[in-house]
Structure formats: structure tokens, C-alpha cells
Amino acid sequence: MKQEVSAEIITIGDELLYGQVVDTNSAWMGEELGKIGIKVKQITSISDSPDAIEEALDIAKTRAQVILMTGGLGPTKDDLTKHTLTKYFKTHLQLHQPSLDNVVAIFKKYNRPLTVTNQQQAYLPATCTPILNTLGTAPGMLFEENEHIIVSMPGVPFEMKGMMTNDILPYLQAHFQLPEINHKVIQTIGLGESFLADTISDWEDNLPTNLKLAYLPNLSGVRLRLTGVYNGIDDLEDQMMREVGKLSDLIPEYIFGYGEISLEETVGMLLNGRNYTISTAESCTGGLIGHKLTSVPGSSMYYKGGIIAYDNYVKINELGVEQDILDKYGAVSGEVVRQMAEGVRRKMGTDVGIATSGIAGPGGGTPDKPVGTIWIAYSDATQTIAKKLNYNKSRLLNIEYTALQALNLIRQSLPGPVEE
Template identity: 70%
Template sequence: MKKNILAEIITVGDELLYGQVIDTNSAWMGEELGKIGIRIKQITSISDQREAICEALSAAIERADVVLMTGGLGPTKDDLTKHTLAEYFKTELQLHQPSLDDVEAIFKRYNRPMLEVNRQQAFLPATCTPIRNVLGTAPGMLFQEQDTLICSMPGVPFEMKRMMTDTVLPLLQSHFQLPKIVHKVVQTIGIGESFLAEAIADWENNLPPNLKLAYLPHLAGVRLRLTGVPTAEENLEPLMQAQIEQLSLLIQPYIFAYGEVTLEEAIGQLLKKQNLTIATAESCTGGLVAHKLTSVPGSSAYFMGSVVAYSNDVKTAQLGVKSETLAQHGAVSEETVKQMAEGVRTLLKTDIGVATSGIAGPDGGTPEKPVGTIWIAYSDAHQTLARKINYNKTRLLNIEYTTLQVLNLIRQSLPPTVDQ
């Protein structure tokens, strides 16, 4: 049995090279492959050219056990991947009737005429194993060259992800003898990666040899992923759970969830558990806090509505912010943002109101209140509190970071539950 199974990802598309499209597919595939014990050796982005595809594929087959390709399977003339693969593997395209049935069903579902170019998408290399695409018109293709598996999938992220989840990942797990890897994830916010590493250094240094910790920073915080590989017939679950409990004692104030849970999902779970409702009053974030909260399925159980009070007139007329408050302290102030949070809670009759007001930039700042000066507030029946934050970032990042700070303020301000 080969000890380490290596994979290479090839993304096809001029739009990737020009920066018109960001390659999120490779990051997602790399994470999913890591979960089943397959390590990425290389990621390559290439243009929509026959020579580039052939060269990248030949090199990848030499150094990897699995080659995953995305892109170039659309119906237009610049989509060359399928034709190039047929030439590379010395075969011809032939009609695959089940794929044609899927394509016809999609057009029938949307009551749209099917063009000949769409029908052509059901023609696949004769020697490939077709991979069904239940969300789009371009089937995937599986080839084997010597000991290497080659899989070509659409570049559309949601189509690729469904194909990987339904077919490719199970196939890889059955084809290779992969280690039974176990992952435990701890989600943190409010502490930087270096400070987090320092806080848990002794714990990390004393981990058993078969447990490894990864720091995965992102906009919303740092994901800690503990990965375990069993030795002999060892049961990893109790060992890893004991380590997670030790870790939790060290950084409990910064943990918002265990497992693959977003911050807004964690907030939603807390609000549901406590049967609380919430509304937002947003100025500088322009409704992004509301968007985050409502992106969670079932959020109608706790989210009641939002007022995007971008102008002072809306702040006074809709939220009850006092004119003298604005005149004396300005829109970007502790006093104003508190009144906004209290006002939206009263207006929409919710248990909780949160508010944002700030200078996102790039202009609008003053010496007293430079760009990046932002106030956020939380209000419920027992308290109204505000927090000042300062970001020296781009406009969009100021808005994104402020939204995350508001969500974290909600988490920190909610009454503790029995299991917290």
C-alpha cells in the first residue's frame, strides 16, 4: 500500500490568469481532500489552450496519484478541455445518452429551447467514465492513465462541489487505501493568530505525536484544526475530545463554535436557544449585518428586520435619534449609536437591537474622527453598551470587519446559556 496519496489540481481558464475570476475551487478541493487523507502536491492554473492543457496534464500524471481538473467544459468555442482530453487519451467523442437526458431535463425544467451547442455537451470521450452533473449541463469525466486517476469537472463552483461530494470523493476513498484521519475544529474570534499561538503553546507542545494542530486564519477569526491519525487500533475520539476540552479551558472567551460553523450560524443558534429576537440599525455597514444574519436558514425565527439609516434624517425620523445628539456629538459617536440600537429595538419590538455608525472611507474623515472610526452598539432590556473600533483599511474591509465585530458583540453580550 502506498503510504502517501498525492493530488494535483489544474484549473483551466484565461479568466483565472487575468484576475477576472478568483480561484476558490482549488482552496475548497484542497481542504476536502485533506479531510480524507490526500495531500495536495501542486496547484496549476493554465490558459484555454490545447498545448497548455496537455503539458500540464503530462507533468501532473508523472508526480501525482490523482489529478483534478476544473474548467473549460462549457458550450462555447473557447472551452477546449473535453476535446483536448479526447485527443490526449487517443479516443473520440461519442454521445452519452444519460448525459443528454440530463441536459434536456434542465432545459425542459426552465421551459427554454435547447441549442445544438448544449446537445454537444453530452458528447464525451469514449474511454472516459462519465460523472453526472445534476446541477448543470457539462458532465464530468474520469480517466485512468497508468496508476493515476484523472478527473475533469466544470469550473462553476457549485457544480464542481456537488460532483466532488456525490461522486469523486467517495470514489477516491474506495479506490485508495487512505488513512482514517479525524479532524476536530475549534472556531475562535477576537484574538490574533500569534497571540493565540502563545496562549496555547504549552498545550500544543505536549500533544501526542499522532495529533497535529493547524492554524487557519480568515476574516472572521482563526480556525484551529486538530488532526489525528490512529496508531494500530487506537480509538481517536476520546483522545482528541480530551485534548479539545483542555484547549477550551485556555481560550474559552474566544471560542464561538466547535466544528464547521460560521459566526452568524453560531449567533443564530444562541438566539434560537434563548428564544430571542433581533433587529439591526445600520449606517456605515449598509445592511451587511442584516445580510449575514439572514443568510442562515431558519433566521426568520429570530431576525425581525433592519433599518439602513444612512442619512441623519432617517436616524431621527425612524430610529428616534435626538437632533441635539447629532448636533452635539455627530453621527459617528457613542451617544448616537446607542440611540440607534435602542430605537430599532423599540421600533421593531425586538429583544435585541444592534447598530453601526462610522466613517468607512476613503474620504469623510476629520482629524478628530479619521477614516476607520466606527461605533457599534448592542441594546436589550437590561443594558445598552457601545464599543469604538478603529480600522485603517479599505472601505470594503472596514465594512466587513465592522460587521464581524457586531456579530461578536452580540455573542459576548447575550446572557450565558447552561452549556456555555
């Protein structure tokens, strides 16, 4: 019989509570656990203190079968997790020879003397199942206590991920009879969360009972995560793909991709598929669009360069913006960004040009053009499109949203079919 298994993640370290280190481990572990059918019910961050560790464990065992702990396994005096767990499980430390061999090999590889402190990392609670750390010196520990599985891992992300991938996740899958679970992610842009929910409400209301939808808004739009649990009747993959197909037919103009693809990756694929090149002329975004485009591997196939035309002198002398147009309409105008997009396309010899000009803030606004007034433009051989944006956010958010809207304008405006 399939089991519903819940988990709690406990992250240990004063540096997390002080905000000196951002906890990325929990997000990654939660996602990986969800893929195998284990639901995270709680994420708890605690200090490097024996009392805090013991209390967190006691509470976690009341609500979760699987407890995953990260942090506090280093060689320094402030790393107390191993000693606390030894006391908690009423056991003693003993040498784990494979872990010692691993520590010796790592220090030999880097030609460094092995200290007594580092040797102590190979001493583990006698009642645990040691988890060899092939990427570092601190082993992991797995305890079985009645119906609970308790795992302690290093807080270093790549070490934790290695243990989870190679040891913990396979162990949990073998230990429990987990339900078949699947996720489909649909990436959207152009509709806020509430408007999107209203638009697809009928489709959502008619989902099969074993499928659930989650809305995950972020700067680039709203990620829709469709989660399915095998119901013993339908093929889960086919069932989910049918629903994704219905959604795609319902809001095709707002979907830019599926899975964990980014908007800039989608734009790159569209440009590559048409064998098009692109260049950028950026004022208020200061090169952010170029940065996003070039963050994608292989972007040299389509991105040829950009001009940061922050000053009007650059707009005139590098992009060919007419002085009369600037005088009449101002730098933040549809007329100017159109000429910027056309000018960079000519200068760089590309198929597409994209341009931005605006008032990001916090100063510089006027009654006619308040802070957050921004124009973007797209140009190719057949058309030039200008679009006005109005934001009332902080400077950095205004810039970020503008770059994303410019990428979306490219996606929406590219002509012609994709070349095979």
C-alpha cells in the same frame, strides 16, 4: 497497508486566467479530498490550449498520483480538453450510448432541438471510463495509467460536484487504502493570528504527533483546523475531542463556534435559545448587520427590523437621540450610539438593540476623530454597553469589520442562561 496519496488539481479555461471567473472548484475539491485522506499538493490553472494541457499533465504526474481536471468539456470550439486527452492517451473517440441517451433526454425535457454539436459530446476516448453527467450534457472521463488516476470533469461547479460526490470520491476510496483522517474546526474571534498563536502555544506544542493545527485567518476571525491521522493506537475521534476540550477551556471567550458555523448563525442560536428578539440601528454600516442577521434561515424568529439612521435627523426623530447630546458629543460617540441602541429597542419592542455610528472613510475624519473611528452599542433591559473601535482600513473593510464586531458584542453581552 494504508497509503499516502497525493493529488493535483488542474483547472482549464482562459476565463480563469483573465479573472472573468473565480475558481471555486479547487477549494471545494481540496476540502473534499482532505476528508477522505488525500492531500492536494498543487493547484494549477492553465489556458484552453492543447500544449498547455499536455504540459500540465506531464508535470502533474511527477508529483501526484491523482490528477483532477475541470473545464474545457463544453460543445463549443474553444473547449479542447476531450480532443487533447484523446491524442494524449493515443486513442480515438467512440460513441458512449448512455451519454447520448442522457443528452437526448435533457434536450427533450426542455423541448429544444438536439444539435449535431451537442450529440458530439457523447463521443469519448475509447480507453477512458465514462462518467455520466446527470446534471448536464458533458460526460466526465477517467483514465488509469500505470500508478496514476486522471479524471476530467466539467468546469460548471454543480456538475463537477455531482460527479465528485457520486462517482470520483467513492472510486478513490475503493481504489486506494487511504488513512483514516479527521478534521475539527474551531471558530475564533477577538484575537489576531499571532496573538492567538502565542496564547495557545503551549497547548499546540503538546499536541500528539498525529494531530496538526492550521491557522486560517479571515475577516470574521481565525479558523483553527485540527487535523488528525489515525495512529493505530487511540480512537481518533475521542483523541481529537479531548484536545478540542482543552482548547475550549483555554480560550472560551474567543471561541464562537465549531465546524463551519458563521458568527451570525451563532448569534441567532444564542438569541433563539433565550427566546430574545433583536433590532438594529445602523449609521455607518448602512444595514449590513441586519443583512447578516437575516441571511440565516429562521431569523424571523428573533430579528424584528432595523432603522438605517444615516442622517442626524433620523437619529433624532426615529430613535430619540437628544439634540443636546448630538451637539455636545457628535454623532460618532459613545453617548449617541447608546441612545440609538436604546431607542431602536424601545421603538421595535425588542429585547435587544444594537447600534453603530462611525467614520468609514475615505473622507470625513478630523484630528480628534480620524477615519476609522467607530462606536458600537448593545442594549437590553438590564444594561447598555458602548464600545469604541479604531480601524485604519478601506471604507468597505471598516464597514465589514464593524458589523462583525457588533455581532460579537451581541454574543458577549447576552445575559442569562439558554432556555431549554
